[in-house]
Amino acid sequence: MLSKRLLEEMNTQIKLELYSAYLYLAMAAHFEENNWGGFAKWMAMQAREEQEHALKFFEYIHDRGGKVTLQAIDAPPSAFGTHEEIFAEVLKHEQSVTARINLLYSIAVEDKDYASQEFLNWFVKEQVEEEKNAAQVLEWLKMAGGAVPALFQINALLAQRGD
Template identity: 50%
Template sequence: MLKKKMLKAFNDQINAEMYSSYLYLAMEAYFQSISLKGCANWMRTQAQEELMHAMKFYDFVIERGGKVTLEAIAKPETAWNTPLAVFEAVLKHEEHVTGLINDLVDLAISEKDHASNNFLQWFVSEQVEEEASASEIIEKLKLIKDNTSGLFMIDAELGTRVFTMPAPAAE
């Protein structure tokens, strides 16, 4: 059974993950509006991944005998000046989520909730990947500057990303 503080924190994280999915859908819409379909695909894939993260938290709360409480999802930003600005916002957001995950780990440790701490380690690793992925795209966009050919090459590369559901953990 989850303790009250841990349950509230997990419910807050479900909302944060749902917001992340919503934010990436807004970014997808931005890229669709400027005909960068590959970047749009990357964002849609990211939105799917964030929804999967929310569902991992959702399922864990239920598995631990807690009650999921869904709250309103905040409205995300919807306009950016450049593709680089979008990916810089992605990195900033993922750094924020990393902080949230780290806070959850700290809470699990202080509550002596070893099951939650173990569960959260997957997200700790995931956040390293999330930040690295955004940083790599930012560096490429900075290298090409205003070169439209380079932008179209990056767009094509990002268009190949496919959402893959992770394999369930071995029982």
């Protein structure tokens, strides 16, 4: 059984994972509207991953006999800056998600909830990958310095995600 605090925080995490999906979908739309299909594909796949993360929490709460309480999801921004600014925001966002996962893990440790610690281990590892991927694209963009030929190359690389 989940403690009241961990249950509340996991329900909040569902909302935050769905917000992440919404944010990345908004970014995908921005890139698509500006003819950057590779960047759009990368963001759309990221949005799908975040939805899957929300569902993992949804299922886990039910598996532990808890009640899922869905919360309102904030609207994401609809205007974005440069490629580099967007990926700086992605990295910052992923770092905030990591902080949330660490909070959940800390609560599970305090509660001596070993099952939740095991469940959350997957997210701890996932966040290392998420931050690494965002940081890598951000570094490529910094090296590109806004040069259009380099952006086209990065766009082509990102278009290969999932292939």
